[in-house]
Amino acid sequence: MAPALLAWHARHGRHDLPWQRNPTPYRVWVSEIMLQQTQVATVIGYFDRFMQRFPDPATLAAAPLDEVLHLWSGLGYYSRARNLHRAAQLVMTDHGGELPAAAATLATLPGIGRSTAAAIRALSAGECAAILDGNVRRVLARYFAVAGVTSQRAVQERLWELAEACTPGHDVAVYTQAIMDLGATICVRRRPLCPACPLEQGCSARRSGRQHELPTARPRVARRTRSVVMLLARQADGSVLLERRAERGVWGGLWCPPQFPSIEAARLFAETRLAAAEVEPQSRTIIRHAFTHFQLEISPLLASCTGWSGVMDGPPVLWYNPAKPERLGLPAPVSALIQSLS
Ligand code: SF4
Incomplete structure (x- = not known):
């Protein structure tokens, strides 16, 4: 495969992606993490902004997680950003500020699996x-x-054997x-x-006409639906109440309006915790957001208020003013919801 692929890449491959310029282990690492589950065209802008703010592991490790999540907002799969941040801190404390040179050591860092570790070494060091x-x-x-x-162990092992057998001893990065x-x-x-493939x-699948059947699709699992009410509590200056979600779980570490299982629960919170709260009688149009394993249905419930009625306990909270936004991680649907209020 290698000669055909190398010749094809010289003519048709992608040569001008931002992480291909100066492919240091750090830049390749960040790009590989961003490219998991995300298309190249989407990643380019995020990668450039991330590199401008965090040009090396030291800057990334020293930054507040909120700022890392802010630059990740909209890319989804936020555990990738949390792992990147955590791994940068470990690079600083345990590896002298440099990404480890051995793929096996790289793979011990959070969020770096066997393939990502190999990609970092192959693309940055050949x-x-x-x-x-x-x-x-x-x-x-x-x-x-x-x-x-392909997630079955035996299939994985076979594919790894083939991947190793096909990787040439030279021009590995290309x-x-x-x-x-x-x-x-x-x-x-x-x-x-x-017909355009080198x-x-x-290709066995092409020869037997099975290219549409391979790789074997995973059995479909029905996606369950989870319904929540988000209370959009707003003050006269337009600031909206947000709370920081727990680090584990969906949208971990990001900021969202308080979430409740029912309109009644949201109403009770507004009446007991907010000052001069006036809650709209009905929630607004439902917003649907698909996660890998479930669909989230958000019913936005609007309330105007003048701030807190007393001391707030529970998760960290703040009043977020979209006119003077702080650098926080906001999930894309929440960001759109807040913007729809202005
Ligand atoms: S399935 Fe088609 S595109 Fe894919 S490797 Fe085979 S010939 Fe190439």
């Missing part, structure tokens, strides 16, 4: 380390006609970028562009 991210899994499963759900690019642009999940001749 080390012969095989990667197996989602794109590569798809290419290999099709090229070698490996059936079975090969790694090439196979990732092929998966992202040609051997795509739906309707792969086989691997078409040797």
